[in-house]
Amino acid sequence: MRASLIQLAVSDSEPPAERRSRAAALVRAQEGADLVVLPELWALGGFAYEAWATGAEPLDGPTAEAMSAAARATRVWLHAGSIVERDPDGPIYNTSLLFAPDGTLTHTYRKIHRFGFDSGEAVAMGAGQEIVTAATDLGRLGLATCYDLRFPELFRALLDDSAELLVVPAAWPERRREHWTLLARARAVEEQAFVLACNTAGTHGGVPQAGHSLVVDPWGRVLGEAGPDEEVLTVEFDPAEVGKARADFPVHRDRLLGIPAPVQR
Numbered sequence: 705m706r707a708s709l710i711q712l713a714v715s716d717s718e719p720p721a722e723r724r725s726r727a728a729a730l731v732r733a734q735e736g737a738d739l740v741v742l743p744e745l746w747a748l749g750g751f752a753y754e755a756w757a758t759g760a761e762p763l764d765g766p767t768a769e770a771m772s773a774a775a776r777a778t779r780v781w782l783h784a785g786s787i788v789e790r791d792p793d794g795p796i797y798n799t800s801l802l803f804a805p806d807g808t809l810t811h812t813y814r815k816i817h818r819f820g821f822d823s824g825e826a827v828a829m830g831a832g833q834e835i836v837t838a839a840t841d842l843g844r845l846g847l848a849t850c851y852d853l854r855f856p857e858l859f860r861a862l863l864d865d866s867a868e869l870l871v872v873p874a875a876w877p878e879r880r881r882e883h884w885t886l887l888a889r890a891r892a893v894e895e896q897a898f899v900l901a902c903n904t905a906g907t908h909g910g911v912p913q914a915g916h917s918l919v920v921d922p923w924g925r926v927l928g929e930a931g932p933d934e935e936v937l938t939v940e941f942d943p944a945e946v947g948k949a950r951a952d953f954p955v956h957r958d959r960l961l962g963i964p965a966p967v968q969r
């Protein structure tokens with residue numbers, strides 16, 4: 705299969721409507737790909753907190769509409785990164801959108817681990833409550849977003865739901881780039897899965913982004929890695945490698961499903 709990760713440069717100066725058109729054109733340019741991935745919160749900016757309340761949109765809002773049309777025109781599975789979702793009955797969420805090649809929105813995932821400690825998502829957004837995997841003709845996708853990458857138990861839950869291709873849109877800062885590439889590889893090795901990790905480039909909310917989107921195979925090998933700037937990273941691989949890796953090195957068989965309790969002293 706061929707996957708294209710669109711590492712969009714996100715700035716505070718480009719209006720969201722223009723960035724939407726630009727992203728849609730980039731998706732349409734990926735003809736021949738099977739799966740196209742965009743980063744986290746690329747329309748408003750992952751660190752542009754002050755833009756979220758007014759820019760939040762519903763699941764049939766302008767970003768979803770543009771991405772559905774782009775997926776349909778290009779006949780690709782499109783993981784359109786995430787939007788600031790306005791839930792009419794609740795808070796805002798950081799919600800990822802997956803579109804089928806006919807443009808149908810088949811899955812959404814609300815980010816479970818909110819980043820920011822005492823600011824940003826952690827105070828402004830609701831936390832997702834559901835693990836999401838998606839059966840596709842390419843394999844089963846497991847959905848996670850940015851900061852989620854630091855929580856291996858989420859990825860174990862995705863494995864337990866048969867995920868083979870772990871798709872991680874992000875807005876990961878340059879300051880912690882080493883963590884980004886290291887954790888993407890760690891999750892691939894642990895779950896014996898492909899990791900497709902798509903970051904933003906540029907600077908939003910005053911936070912320079914790391915770029916360096918990457919695709920990692922189930923052995924932890926980096927099949928392709930972007931540089932720091934806007935770029936489309938295209939990688940070809942065989943999803944059947946997941947089953948082969950799990951059969952050749954059946955480490956999951958040795959999982960202790962109940963870790964022994966600590967000895968009381």
Ligand SMILES: O=C(O)CCC(=O)C(=O)O
Nearest residue numbers: 819850851875876877880
């Ligand atoms: O965990 C990190 O270092 C970055 C996470 C982040 O920027 C996010 O989840 O938006």
